[in-house]
Amino acid sequence: MIDVKEQQQYLSELGIRLKTLRLARNDTMTVFAQRLGVSAGTLRSMEHGTATVQIGAWVKALWVLDHLDDLNGVLAHKASLLEQARMPRTRSRQRASRRA
Numbered sequence: 095m096i097d098v099k100e101q102q103q104y105l106s107e108l109g110i111r112l113k114t115l116r117l118a119r120n121d122t123m124t125v126f127a128q129r130l131g132v133s134a135g136t137l138r139s140m141e142h143g144t145a146t147v148q149i150g151a152w153v154k155a156l157w158v159l160d161h162l163d164d165l166n167g168v169l170a171h172k173a174s175l176l177e178q179a180r181m182p183r184t185r186s187r188q189r190a191s192r193r194a
Contacts (some may be wrong), residue, residue, distance in 0.1 A: 105143035113141040113160050130154045 116126045127137040132151050140147050154171065155163045173181070 101145065102125070102143060105145055109141040109143035111161075112155060115161075116141075119159075126158075129158050 127134045
């Protein structure tokens with residue numbers, strides 16, 4: 095199980111990436127916060143990796159930064175070992191046809 099320090103590390107790294115992308119767009123904190131529809135304080139909390147920021151603010155940030163598709167893999171269905179075993183196997187190699 096992931097502990098609190100690991101959770102905080104993930105959030106901090108996410109906040110750093112958010113800040114890096116904001117600065118790459120040359121947006122001030124105030125302007126970017128307005129684009130997200132949040133206060134500058136909320137944006138500051140996001141960039142510092144505060145755990146209490148609502149997920150909606152993060153979704154808006156991903157949308158503004160054109161990274162919303164990155165959420166598609168979150169909580170996506172993963173086939174169990176039994177499901178994988180039941181899947182039909184595909185051939186991994188194909189032989190070339192014989193030439194005359």
